Amino acid sequence: MLFIAIHTHAPELCPAESPEVVKKTVDMVASEKHAKKTGVKVLGSYSAPPEHIHFFILEVNDYGNIIDFFRPMMKIGTARIIPVSELSKTVTKFK
Secondary structure, three states, X not given: OEEEEXXXXXXXXXXXXXXXXXXHXXXXXXXXXXXXXXXXXXXXXXXXXXXOEEEEEEEXXXXXHHHHHHHHHOXXXXXXXXXXXXXXXXXXXXX
């Protein structure tokens, strides 16, 4: 299944001010090793630093894998996880 995940955090909790937290976050969530370990395929990841928002396009077989994937980031913010499908496939269902 495909998901769009939007992770947000408050400016006062932004890890950018703490090099140790940034390294830990990058080592965990932004690494291919972490994605593979949690069973998540990251198709894309994007950041909007001034808004303190990160966007992920994920492919997984089990929703629980997404929870494992985001566990390291849960202490600094929240994630909105939205199941999606390809527009062309969705539109054909309404013909």
